[in-house]
Amino acid sequence: MNALLAMSTPMSWLMERLLEPLSHGFMVRALCVSALVGGVCGLLSCYMTLKGWALMGDAVSHAVLPGVVVAYALALPFSLGAFVFGVGSVALIGFVKQKSRVKEDAVIGLVFTGFFALGLVLASRTRSNIDLFHILFGNVLGISVADIQQTLLISTIVVVILVLLRRDLMLFCFDPTHARSIGINTGLLHYLLLSVLSLAAVAGLQTVGIILVVAMLVTPGATAYLLTDRFDRMTWLAILSSVVSSLLGVYISYWSDSSTAGCIVLVQTGLFLIAFLFAPRYGIFKSRSLPAMTASKD
Amino acid sequence: MMAPVDAFRTVDRLRIEAEGLCVxxxxTVALYDAGLxxxxxxxxxxxxxxxxxxxxLFKALMGFIRPSRGIIxxxxxxxxxxxxxxxVAYVPQSEGIDCSFPVSVWxxxxxxRYGSMNLLRIPRESDRAAVRHALERVELLDLRDRPIGSLSGGQRKRTFLARAIAQRASVLLLDEPFNGVDVRTEKLMAQLFLQFRDEGRTILISTHDLSHVRDFCDLVVLINKTVLAYGETSEVFTPENIAMTFGGLPPNLITGPASSEELD
Structure with missing residues (x-):
């Protein structure tokens, strides 16, 4: 009898911990939205890491701030404003890079901080009920129904584009010269991918906020990249690790009463660390039975 | 629609025409009044x-840059x-490719084949057959599931050559194809180039390596901002012309080991 109790206690303790948060509507919403946004950003993160656009992701996510503030002030959907400023920042980066001798990383750095600073000033000057803290650090626990609808719409658009064009985008990341030489419009793909990035940044800022959204757009892809040599597997692993991080992060934040965004990103970073150390082929402590896939002689 | 393979055999068809090309x-003038x-x-x-x-010239032939004058x-x-x-298929120098990209030889x-597929790029049986055939020709079918990062330089080069074969391109542009390849690959490629020629394809090889030009190029184009000389290798590939192309350096210096400098 005692033994049976001892057996069941840890199980029931765990079940209670897992189920209790689900009795709150806000937790169910937070888990669903975070998982959705995590999956979408995870898929996109493969292209960002392979294309080398991590810094671009950082730039776009910061540059949407003035858009969010202006949209709130004008009572427009905030994603619209964010999208306009996200794409605008990218266009401006391209323009300044082309017309001046300043190198690209410097241009990216100065454009996105400029936009971000503009956003801060606008936010402090507009008498509205926007909470800057929520935009910067996310507020998934308090997400409104209207925001959920927007996130759902954005996610659908992003996923449809990425799924329909996944082969073209992969080729665009891998060998744009070949893509162009067989008649694929690489200029269009470039701007499409940047637009998708802006949209995903908007979706991500709901969950983890502007500051940390770049983690959602980079870390899952980097983790998956260490685990496989096949693109399709990489996308599934990235989505999986991202969704798991979101769900686990929300749970941990509930039970530890700490920042949700911080927890989600910490779990992502933790998963990356595990891959970094123990990935079968590319980890630091790689398994000896697998030959390193570096250049071999024939 | 895509031209059938047999189209390569059209007798004496003009593959590449360039006239009065200025870029x-x-x-900064990169090319003026080049004809080919x-x-x-x-x-x-x-x-x-x-x-x-x-x-x-390669970029112009691939349509990446619009010439300020002339037609192609x-x-x-x-x-x-x-x-x-x-x-048109372009076979890159493998140095320009991200070898850690998670894709297999296949x-x-x-x-x-992407250019001949529908918008979703879903391969049909004919596409798979074309890929298999191309891999057989470059002797890489056994390595088809290997990630490209695990290949040697020569194998990687053959992979990109197989891609051009699978594309069924009638014009092949090759950038330093013999740079850093092993002997086996070099032999195989030379053999393949001759086969391509007999199939009616046209191959343009950009190279520093003058010995290969002498060995199997039918024609040679010497360029320095414009086409200096162009015609049958036996007629055009003279020490005087080569010296002119390389700015007056004596040819014995040039025929030495290929320099490690990058293209343009």
Missing amino acids: DYNG CLKSGCICGLVGMNGAGKST RINGLPVAKAQREQA DVVMMG
């Missing part, structure tokens, strides 16, 4: 110094149209 980058005419079924060496305009036709068509018919060769 400039923001005022290649028939189907020939191997042509493109020889010139770094910055002589070899890659500019591939298979009698404007470049953009020829592109859509999958007529995936890379399949990319040669």
Whole structure:
């Protein structure tokens, strides 16, 4: 009898911990939205890491701030404003890079901080009920129904584009010269991918906020990249690790009463660390039975 | 629609026509009044110094840069149209490729088929057959599932050659194809180039390596900002012409080991 109790206690303790948060509507919403946004950003993160656009992701996510503030002030959907400023920042980066001798990383750095600073000033000057803290650090626990609808719409658009064009985008990341030489419009793909990035940044800022959204757009892809040599597997692993991080992060934040965004990103970073150390082929402590896939002689 | 394979055999069809080609980058002249005419079924060496305009000519032939003057036709068509018919394949120097990209040999060769697939790029049985056939020709079928990062330089080069074969391109542009490849690959490629010629394809090889030009190029184009000389290798590839192309250096210096400098 005692033994049976001892057996069941840890199980029931765990079940209670897992189920209790689900009795709150806000937790169910937070888990669903975070998982959705995590999956979408995870898929996109493969292209960002392979294309080398991590810094671009950082730039776009910061540059949407003035858009969010202006949209709130004008009572427009905030994603619209964010999208306009996200794409605008990218266009401006391209323009300044082309017309001046300043190198690209410097241009990216100065454009996105400029936009971000503009956003801060606008936010402090507009008498509205926007909470800057929520935009910067996310507020998934308090997400409104209207925001959920927007996130759902954005996610659908992003996923449809990425799924329909996944082969073209992969080729665009891998060998744009070949893509162009067989008649694929690489200029269009470039701007499409940047637009998708802006949209995903908007979706991500709901969950983890502007500051940390770049983690959602980079870390899952980097983790998956260490685990496989096949693109399709990489996308599934990235989505999986991202969704798991979101769900686990929300749970941990509930039970530890700490920042949700911080927890989600910490779990992502933790998963990356595990891959970094123990990935079968590319980890630091790689398994000896697998030959390193570096250049071999024939 | 895509031209059938047999189209390569059209006798004496003009593959590449370029006339009075001028290209400039923001005022810097890269190429002026360059002219070139290649028939189907020939191997042509493109020889010139770094910055002589070899890659500019390639880019113009692929439609990446719009010449400020002059016309280009591939298979009698404007470049953009020829592109859509999958007529031109570019085989890159493998140094320019991200070798840690998570794709297999099979995936890379399949990319040669994308242009002929529907928008979702879902391979049909004919696409798989074309990829298999191309891999057999470059002797890489056994390695088809290997990630490209695990290949040797020569194997990687053959992978990109297989992609051009799978694309069924009638014009092949090769950038330093013999740079850093093993003996086996070099032999196989030379053999394949001769086969391509007999199939009616036209091959333009940009190279520093003058010995290969002498060995199997039917034609040679010497360029330095413009086409200095062009014609049968036996007639054009003279020490005087080569010296002129390389700015007066004696040819024995040039025929030495290929320099490690980058193209343009």
